[in-house]
Amino acid sequence: MRDAILLPNISGFPSESMQRYAAELAAALRKLRDGTWRIGEILCEPSGAISTIFGGGKFGDQMASRHARFLKYPGMIRSRVGSVFHILDHSHANLALATPPAATVLTCHDIIPLLAAKGRVSMPHPAMTRFTFPLRVACMKRCRKIIAISESTKKTMIEVAGIPAEKIAVVYYGCNPAFGPEPATPGQSPAGERREIFTRYGIPEGARVILHVATATRYKNTPAILEALRILKEKPDLPVWLLRVGAEFFEDEARLVEQLGIGDRIRHVGRVSDDQLLGAIYRAADVFAFPSLWEGFGWPVLEAMACGTPVVVSNVASLPEVAGAAGLSIPPRDHVALAGALGAVLSSPQERLRLSAAALAQAGRFSWEACARGTLAVYEQIAAGQNGRSP
Numbered sequence: 552m553r554d555a556i557l558l559p560n561i562s563g564f565p566s567e568s569m570q571r572y573a574a575e576l577a578a579a580l581r582k583l584r585d586g587t588w589r590i591g592e593i594l595c596e597p598s599g600a601i602s603t604i605f606g607g608g609k610f611g612d613q614m615a616s617r618h619a620r621f622l623k624y625p626g627m628i629r630s631r632v633g634s635v636f637h638i639l640d641h642s643h644a645n646l647a648l649a650t651p652p653a654a655t656v657l658t659c660h661d662i663i664p665l666l667a668a669k670g671r672v673s674m675p676h677p678a679m680t681r682f683t684f685p686l687r688v689a690c691m692k693r694c695r696k697i698i699a700i701s702e703s704t705k706k707t708m709i710e711v712a713g714i715p716a717e718k719i720a721v722v723y724y725g726c727n728p729a730f731g732p733e734p735a736t737p738g739q740s741p742a743g744e745r746r747e748i749f750t751r752y753g754i755p756e757g758a759r760v761i762l763h764v765a766t767a768t769r770y771k772n773t774p775a776i777l778e779a780l781r782i783l784k785e786k787p788d789l790p791v792w793l794l795r796v797g798a799e800f801f802e803d804e805a806r807l808v809e810q811l812g813i814g815d816r817i818r819h820v821g822r823v824s825d826d827q828l829l830g831a832i833y834r835a836a837d838v839f840a841f842p843s844l845w846e847g848f849g850w851p852v853l854e855a856m857a858c859g860t861p862v863v864v865s866n867v868a869s870l871p872e873v874a875g876a877a878g879l880s881i882p883p884r885d886h887v888a889l890a891g892a893l894g895a896v897l898s899s900p901q902e903r904l905r906l907s908a909a910a911l912a913q914a915g916r917f918s919w920e921a922c923a924r925g926t927l928a929v930y931e932q933i934a935a936g937q938n939g940r941s942p
Contacts, residue, residue, distance in 0.1 A: 553634035555580070555930050557592040558650075560640050561619045567824075568850060569640045569660070575725060576639070579923035588930060593631065595624040625649035634937070635930045644690035653937060656696040656929055661847025662688075662707055663770060669711060672845045674769040688712045695933050698722045698926065700848045701869035720929050724848055725919030729826035730833065732859035732911060741834060748835035752818045758792045759897040762836035762860070764851040767798035770844040772865070774807055778886035779840075781811040783894055791897060796820045796832060833858035837903060838896040841870065842883050849873045857914035861906035863892045877909035
Protein backbone atom coordinates (compact mmCIF):
# COMPACT_ATOMS: atom_id res chain seq x y z
CA MET A 552 0.00 0.00 0.00
CA ARG A 553 1.40 3.38 -1.05
CA ASP A 554 0.59 6.66 0.69
CA ALA A 555 -0.37 9.78 -1.24
CA ILE A 556 -0.31 12.83 1.04
CA LEU A 557 -2.49 15.71 -0.15
CA LEU A 558 -1.35 19.20 0.83
CA PRO A 559 -4.23 21.69 0.53
CA ASN A 560 -3.94 25.39 1.26
CA ILE A 561 -3.69 26.50 4.88
CA SER A 562 -7.01 27.04 6.64
CA GLY A 563 -8.47 30.46 5.91
CA PHE A 564 -6.42 31.07 2.76
CA PRO A 565 -8.61 33.31 0.56
CA SER A 566 -9.40 31.04 -2.37
CA GLU A 567 -12.76 29.30 -2.36
CA SER A 568 -12.10 27.64 -5.72
CA MET A 569 -8.94 26.01 -4.40
CA GLN A 570 -10.79 24.76 -1.33
CA ARG A 571 -13.33 23.21 -3.68
CA TYR A 572 -10.63 21.61 -5.83
CA ALA A 573 -8.97 20.09 -2.77
CA ALA A 574 -12.23 18.71 -1.37
CA GLU A 575 -13.56 17.38 -4.68
CA LEU A 576 -10.29 15.73 -5.67
CA ALA A 577 -9.78 14.11 -2.26
CA ALA A 578 -13.32 12.71 -2.31
CA ALA A 579 -12.96 11.42 -5.87
CA LEU A 580 -9.60 9.76 -5.15
CA ARG A 581 -11.03 7.97 -2.12
CA LYS A 582 -14.13 6.96 -4.06
CA LEU A 583 -11.97 5.12 -6.59
CA ARG A 584 -11.05 2.69 -3.81
CA ASP A 585 -7.80 1.89 -5.54
CA GLY A 586 -6.18 -1.05 -3.78
CA THR A 587 -2.63 0.24 -4.09
CA TRP A 588 -3.01 3.81 -2.83
CA ARG A 589 -4.02 5.19 0.55
CA ILE A 590 -5.09 8.86 0.42
CA GLY A 591 -4.14 11.05 3.37
CA GLU A 592 -3.78 14.77 3.89
CA ILE A 593 -2.13 17.33 6.13
CA LEU A 594 -4.28 20.21 7.36
CA CYS A 595 -2.59 23.32 8.70
CA GLU A 596 -4.27 26.15 10.61
CA PRO A 597 -2.70 29.51 11.50
CA SER A 598 -1.86 29.86 15.18
CA GLY A 599 -3.92 32.22 17.32
CA ALA A 600 -0.89 32.65 19.58
CA ILE A 601 1.16 34.02 16.68
CA SER A 602 -1.63 36.46 15.82
CA THR A 603 -1.68 37.65 19.44
CA ILE A 604 2.08 38.18 19.47
CA PHE A 605 1.67 40.62 16.57
CA GLY A 606 -1.20 42.48 18.21
CA GLY A 607 -4.13 40.57 16.74
CA GLY A 608 -6.51 42.15 14.26
CA LYS A 609 -5.90 42.09 10.53
CA PHE A 610 -2.13 42.50 10.81
CA GLY A 611 -1.83 39.78 13.44
CA ASP A 612 -3.91 37.39 11.32
CA GLN A 613 -1.75 38.13 8.28
CA MET A 614 1.41 37.34 10.23
CA ALA A 615 -0.13 34.14 11.61
CA SER A 616 -1.08 33.11 8.07
CA ARG A 617 2.46 33.70 6.81
CA HIS A 618 3.92 31.83 9.77
CA ALA A 619 1.63 28.87 9.03
CA ARG A 620 2.39 28.84 5.33
CA PHE A 621 6.15 29.27 5.46
CA LEU A 622 7.17 27.75 8.83
CA LYS A 623 4.48 25.66 10.53
CA TYR A 624 3.23 23.76 7.46
CA PRO A 625 6.73 22.80 6.17
CA GLY A 626 7.55 21.50 9.66
CA MET A 627 4.44 19.33 9.67
CA ILE A 628 5.33 17.93 6.25
CA ARG A 629 8.88 16.98 7.18
CA SER A 630 7.57 14.65 9.88
CA ARG A 631 5.49 12.60 7.42
CA VAL A 632 6.48 9.73 5.16
CA GLY A 633 4.72 9.12 1.86
CA SER A 634 5.23 7.75 -1.64
CA VAL A 635 3.79 10.95 -3.12
CA PHE A 636 3.26 14.46 -1.75
CA HIS A 637 0.70 16.44 -3.75
CA ILE A 638 0.72 20.24 -3.36
CA LEU A 639 -2.79 21.13 -4.49
CA ASP A 640 -2.27 24.80 -5.35
CA HIS A 641 0.73 26.58 -6.84
CA SER A 642 0.15 29.47 -4.41
CA HIS A 643 1.72 27.13 -1.83
CA ALA A 644 4.62 26.14 -4.08
CA ASN A 645 7.01 26.95 -1.21
CA LEU A 646 5.97 23.61 0.33
CA ALA A 647 8.09 21.93 -2.34
CA LEU A 648 11.11 23.06 -0.29
CA ALA A 649 9.94 20.68 2.48
CA THR A 650 8.97 17.63 0.38
CA PRO A 651 11.24 15.09 -1.33
CA PRO A 652 11.59 16.42 -4.92
CA ALA A 653 11.38 12.94 -6.47
CA ALA A 654 8.10 12.28 -4.66
CA THR A 655 6.38 15.64 -5.21
CA VAL A 656 3.62 16.66 -7.61
CA LEU A 657 2.08 20.13 -7.70
CA THR A 658 -1.11 21.33 -9.38
CA CYS A 659 -0.67 24.62 -11.23
CA HIS A 660 -3.99 26.32 -11.91
CA ASP A 661 -2.66 29.31 -13.86
CA ILE A 662 0.32 31.64 -14.16
CA ILE A 663 -1.71 34.78 -14.83
CA PRO A 664 0.32 37.01 -12.44
CA LEU A 665 3.51 36.10 -14.32
CA LEU A 666 1.81 36.69 -17.67
CA ALA A 667 0.71 40.13 -16.43
CA ALA A 668 4.19 40.96 -15.13
CA LYS A 669 5.68 40.06 -18.51
CA GLY A 670 3.08 42.10 -20.39
CA ARG A 671 1.43 39.05 -21.97
CA VAL A 672 -1.92 39.92 -20.32
CA SER A 673 -2.83 43.59 -20.03
CA MET A 674 -4.04 43.99 -16.46
CA PRO A 675 -2.84 45.65 -13.24
CA HIS A 676 -0.62 43.54 -10.99
CA PRO A 677 1.42 44.09 -7.83
CA ALA A 678 4.91 45.38 -8.60
CA MET A 679 6.44 42.60 -6.51
CA THR A 680 4.93 39.95 -8.80
CA ARG A 681 7.88 40.09 -11.20
CA PHE A 682 10.09 39.05 -8.25
CA THR A 683 7.83 36.76 -6.21
CA PHE A 684 6.26 34.67 -8.97
CA PRO A 685 9.64 33.56 -10.41
CA LEU A 686 10.48 32.29 -6.91
CA ARG A 687 7.24 30.31 -6.98
CA VAL A 688 8.20 28.95 -10.40
CA ALA A 689 11.59 27.91 -9.05
CA CYS A 690 9.82 25.90 -6.35
CA MET A 691 7.60 24.30 -9.00
CA LYS A 692 10.67 23.20 -10.94
CA ARG A 693 11.82 21.20 -7.90
CA CYS A 694 8.78 18.92 -8.24
CA ARG A 695 8.96 15.61 -10.05
CA LYS A 696 5.67 16.30 -11.83
CA ILE A 697 3.32 19.24 -12.34
CA ILE A 698 -0.37 18.85 -13.10
CA ALA A 699 -1.73 21.57 -15.39
CA ILE A 700 -5.50 21.98 -15.51
CA SER A 701 -5.62 22.66 -19.26
CA GLU A 702 -3.47 22.35 -22.37
CA SER A 703 -3.39 26.15 -22.48
CA THR A 704 -1.94 26.32 -18.97
CA LYS A 705 0.65 23.71 -19.91
CA LYS A 706 1.62 25.71 -22.99
CA THR A 707 2.12 28.94 -21.04
CA MET A 708 4.09 27.12 -18.34
CA ILE A 709 6.47 25.87 -21.02
CA GLU A 710 6.73 29.15 -22.95
CA VAL A 711 6.67 31.71 -20.14
CA ALA A 712 7.83 29.86 -17.01
CA GLY A 713 10.40 27.67 -18.75
CA ILE A 714 9.13 24.40 -17.26
CA PRO A 715 10.05 21.33 -19.35
CA ALA A 716 7.12 19.77 -21.21
CA GLU A 717 7.94 16.27 -19.98
CA LYS A 718 7.44 17.42 -16.40
CA ILE A 719 3.81 18.50 -17.04
CA ALA A 720 0.67 16.35 -17.21
CA VAL A 721 -2.73 17.80 -18.12
CA VAL A 722 -5.62 16.72 -15.87
CA TYR A 723 -8.88 18.61 -16.27
CA TYR A 724 -11.20 19.64 -13.45
CA GLY A 725 -14.46 17.81 -12.85
CA CYS A 726 -17.91 19.22 -12.17
CA ASN A 727 -20.02 18.68 -9.06
CA PRO A 728 -23.33 16.85 -9.69
CA ALA A 729 -25.15 19.82 -8.13
CA PHE A 730 -24.67 21.46 -11.53
CA GLY A 731 -27.08 19.72 -13.88
CA PRO A 732 -29.97 20.50 -16.24
CA GLU A 733 -32.76 19.59 -13.81
CA PRO A 734 -33.81 21.41 -10.59
CA ALA A 735 -32.36 19.92 -7.42
CA THR A 736 -35.71 20.19 -5.61
CA PRO A 737 -37.80 17.07 -6.28
CA GLY A 738 -40.95 17.79 -8.25
CA GLN A 739 -39.97 21.33 -9.19
CA SER A 740 -40.16 22.32 -12.86
CA PRO A 741 -37.44 24.35 -14.63
CA ALA A 742 -40.02 27.10 -15.26
CA GLY A 743 -40.96 27.20 -11.57
CA GLU A 744 -37.31 27.34 -10.53
CA ARG A 745 -36.70 30.20 -12.96
CA ARG A 746 -39.67 32.15 -11.54
CA GLU A 747 -38.28 31.68 -8.02
CA ILE A 748 -34.87 33.03 -9.04
CA PHE A 749 -36.46 36.00 -10.83
CA THR A 750 -38.56 36.79 -7.76
CA ARG A 751 -35.62 36.39 -5.37
CA TYR A 752 -33.49 38.91 -7.28
CA GLY A 753 -36.15 41.32 -8.50
CA ILE A 754 -36.00 40.49 -12.20
CA PRO A 755 -39.24 41.18 -14.09
CA GLU A 756 -41.15 38.39 -15.79
CA GLY A 757 -40.33 38.18 -19.48
CA ALA A 758 -36.77 39.49 -19.07
CA ARG A 759 -33.84 37.88 -20.86
CA VAL A 760 -30.98 37.24 -18.44
CA ILE A 761 -27.22 37.33 -19.02
CA LEU A 762 -25.29 35.70 -16.17
CA HIS A 763 -21.73 36.57 -15.19
CA VAL A 764 -19.74 34.93 -12.37
CA ALA A 765 -16.63 36.81 -11.27
CA THR A 766 -13.96 37.09 -8.62
CA ALA A 767 -12.33 40.38 -7.62
CA THR A 768 -9.76 40.21 -10.42
CA ARG A 769 -9.26 42.42 -13.43
CA TYR A 770 -8.84 39.61 -15.94
CA LYS A 771 -12.56 38.80 -15.66
CA ASN A 772 -13.02 41.74 -18.07
CA THR A 773 -16.23 43.08 -16.54
CA PRO A 774 -16.16 46.36 -18.57
CA ALA A 775 -16.74 44.38 -21.79
CA ILE A 776 -19.97 42.95 -20.35
CA LEU A 777 -21.11 46.38 -19.18
CA GLU A 778 -20.49 47.89 -22.62
CA ALA A 779 -22.32 44.98 -24.26
CA LEU A 780 -25.26 45.43 -21.90
CA ARG A 781 -25.47 49.11 -22.89
CA ILE A 782 -25.72 48.10 -26.57
CA LEU A 783 -28.34 45.44 -25.88
CA LYS A 784 -30.39 47.77 -23.67
CA GLU A 785 -30.97 49.98 -26.70
CA LYS A 786 -32.96 47.19 -28.39
CA PRO A 787 -36.58 47.83 -27.36
CA ASP A 788 -37.73 44.34 -28.33
CA LEU A 789 -35.11 42.64 -26.15
CA PRO A 790 -35.54 43.31 -22.38
CA VAL A 791 -32.06 42.30 -21.23
CA TRP A 792 -30.85 42.10 -17.61
CA LEU A 793 -27.44 41.25 -16.17
CA LEU A 794 -27.28 38.96 -13.16
CA ARG A 795 -23.87 39.21 -11.53
CA VAL A 796 -22.66 36.56 -9.06
CA GLY A 797 -19.54 37.06 -6.98
CA ALA A 798 -17.35 40.08 -6.37
CA GLU A 799 -18.55 43.66 -6.18
CA PHE A 800 -17.66 45.94 -9.07
CA PHE A 801 -14.38 47.82 -8.81
CA GLU A 802 -14.85 51.57 -8.28
CA ASP A 803 -14.12 52.41 -11.91
CA GLU A 804 -16.54 49.68 -13.04
CA ALA A 805 -19.25 51.10 -10.77
CA ARG A 806 -18.63 54.53 -12.34
CA LEU A 807 -18.90 52.95 -15.79
CA VAL A 808 -22.29 51.47 -14.85
CA GLU A 809 -23.47 54.99 -13.98
CA GLN A 810 -21.98 56.56 -17.11
CA LEU A 811 -23.61 53.98 -19.38
CA GLY A 812 -27.00 54.32 -17.65
CA ILE A 813 -27.42 50.57 -17.15
CA GLY A 814 -27.72 50.33 -13.36
CA ASP A 815 -31.45 49.60 -13.60
CA ARG A 816 -30.68 46.48 -15.64
CA ILE A 817 -28.18 44.94 -13.21
CA ARG A 818 -28.82 42.68 -10.25
CA HIS A 819 -25.82 41.81 -8.07
CA VAL A 820 -26.22 38.54 -6.19
CA GLY A 821 -22.92 38.60 -4.32
CA ARG A 822 -21.07 35.49 -3.22
CA VAL A 823 -23.06 32.25 -3.42
CA SER A 824 -21.67 29.37 -1.34
CA ASP A 825 -24.62 27.01 -1.86
CA ASP A 826 -23.98 24.92 -4.98
CA GLN A 827 -27.68 24.07 -5.32
CA LEU A 828 -28.59 27.77 -5.37
CA LEU A 829 -25.80 28.54 -7.82
CA GLY A 830 -27.01 25.69 -10.02
CA ALA A 831 -30.52 27.19 -9.98
CA ILE A 832 -29.07 30.58 -10.99
CA TYR A 833 -27.18 29.01 -13.91
CA ARG A 834 -30.34 27.26 -15.08
CA ALA A 835 -32.46 30.40 -14.75
CA ALA A 836 -30.15 32.41 -17.04
CA ASP A 837 -30.68 32.54 -20.80
CA VAL A 838 -26.98 32.83 -21.55
CA PHE A 839 -23.71 32.81 -19.61
CA ALA A 840 -21.07 35.41 -20.51
CA PHE A 841 -17.39 34.89 -19.71
CA PRO A 842 -15.23 37.29 -21.78
CA SER A 843 -12.12 36.90 -19.60
CA LEU A 844 -8.76 38.24 -20.75
CA TRP A 845 -7.21 34.95 -19.59
CA GLU A 846 -8.17 31.81 -17.69
CA GLY A 847 -6.27 28.78 -16.50
CA PHE A 848 -9.42 26.71 -17.00
CA GLY A 849 -12.69 28.63 -16.55
CA TRP A 850 -14.64 26.59 -14.03
CA PRO A 851 -17.86 28.67 -14.26
CA VAL A 852 -18.05 27.90 -17.99
CA LEU A 853 -18.12 24.17 -17.23
CA GLU A 854 -20.72 24.66 -14.49
CA ALA A 855 -22.95 26.68 -16.82
CA MET A 856 -22.69 24.10 -19.59
CA ALA A 857 -23.46 21.27 -17.16
CA CYS A 858 -26.70 23.12 -16.36
CA GLY A 859 -27.53 23.35 -20.06
CA THR A 860 -26.97 27.11 -20.25
CA PRO A 861 -25.54 28.47 -23.53
CA VAL A 862 -22.13 30.12 -23.11
CA VAL A 863 -20.34 33.00 -24.82
CA VAL A 864 -16.62 33.07 -24.04
CA SER A 865 -13.39 34.75 -25.06
CA ASN A 866 -11.40 33.12 -27.84
CA VAL A 867 -8.20 33.11 -25.75
CA ALA A 868 -6.29 30.81 -23.39
CA SER A 869 -8.22 27.79 -22.08
CA LEU A 870 -11.75 29.00 -22.79
CA PRO A 871 -12.13 27.60 -26.35
CA GLU A 872 -10.62 24.38 -24.99
CA VAL A 873 -13.24 24.06 -22.24
CA ALA A 874 -16.26 25.31 -24.18
CA GLY A 875 -15.31 23.53 -27.39
CA ALA A 876 -17.78 23.84 -30.25
CA ALA A 877 -20.59 24.19 -27.70
CA GLY A 878 -19.88 27.87 -27.04
CA LEU A 879 -19.78 31.06 -29.07
CA SER A 880 -16.40 32.77 -28.87
CA ILE A 881 -15.40 36.40 -29.38
CA PRO A 882 -12.23 38.51 -28.99
CA PRO A 883 -12.17 39.65 -25.35
CA ARG A 884 -11.57 43.32 -26.19
CA ASP A 885 -14.43 43.50 -28.71
CA HIS A 886 -17.55 44.39 -26.73
CA VAL A 887 -19.51 44.96 -29.96
CA ALA A 888 -18.86 41.34 -30.96
CA LEU A 889 -19.80 40.27 -27.43
CA ALA A 890 -23.10 42.14 -27.67
CA GLY A 891 -23.74 40.57 -31.06
CA ALA A 892 -23.12 37.02 -29.80
CA LEU A 893 -25.24 37.53 -26.68
CA GLY A 894 -28.01 39.12 -28.72
CA ALA A 895 -28.00 36.21 -31.17
CA VAL A 896 -28.60 33.78 -28.32
CA LEU A 897 -31.14 35.93 -26.46
CA SER A 898 -33.24 36.68 -29.53
CA SER A 899 -33.50 33.12 -30.84
CA PRO A 900 -35.16 30.28 -28.89
CA GLN A 901 -33.89 27.83 -31.52
CA GLU A 902 -30.30 28.97 -31.03
CA ARG A 903 -30.64 28.67 -27.25
CA LEU A 904 -31.92 25.10 -27.61
CA ARG A 905 -29.11 24.18 -30.00
CA LEU A 906 -26.40 25.61 -27.79
CA SER A 907 -27.98 24.12 -24.66
CA ALA A 908 -27.83 20.60 -26.12
CA ALA A 909 -24.24 21.18 -27.26
CA ALA A 910 -23.31 22.50 -23.80
CA LEU A 911 -24.64 19.40 -22.04
CA ALA A 912 -22.71 17.14 -24.41
CA GLN A 913 -19.48 19.10 -23.93
CA ALA A 914 -19.84 19.20 -20.13
CA GLY A 915 -20.19 15.42 -20.14
CA ARG A 916 -16.50 15.18 -21.09
CA PHE A 917 -15.46 16.40 -17.63
CA SER A 918 -15.92 14.52 -14.36
CA TRP A 919 -14.25 14.25 -10.97
CA GLU A 920 -13.80 10.52 -11.52
CA ALA A 921 -11.79 11.26 -14.68
CA CYS A 922 -9.84 13.90 -12.75
CA ALA A 923 -9.07 11.40 -9.97
CA ARG A 924 -7.97 8.72 -12.44
CA GLY A 925 -5.73 11.18 -14.27
CA THR A 926 -4.21 12.31 -10.97
CA LEU A 927 -3.67 8.73 -9.85
CA ALA A 928 -1.87 8.04 -13.14
CA VAL A 929 0.58 10.82 -12.25
CA TYR A 930 1.12 9.26 -8.83
CA GLU A 931 1.90 5.95 -10.56
CA GLN A 932 4.47 7.66 -12.78
CA ILE A 933 6.19 9.11 -9.73
CA ALA A 934 6.17 5.76 -7.93
CA ALA A 935 7.57 4.04 -11.03
CA GLY A 936 10.42 6.54 -11.14
CA GLN A 937 11.21 5.88 -7.48
CA ASN A 938 11.43 2.16 -8.21
CA GLY A 939 13.93 2.72 -10.97
CA ARG A 940 11.48 2.16 -13.85
CA SER A 941 10.97 4.70 -16.59
CA PRO A 942 7.96 6.87 -15.53
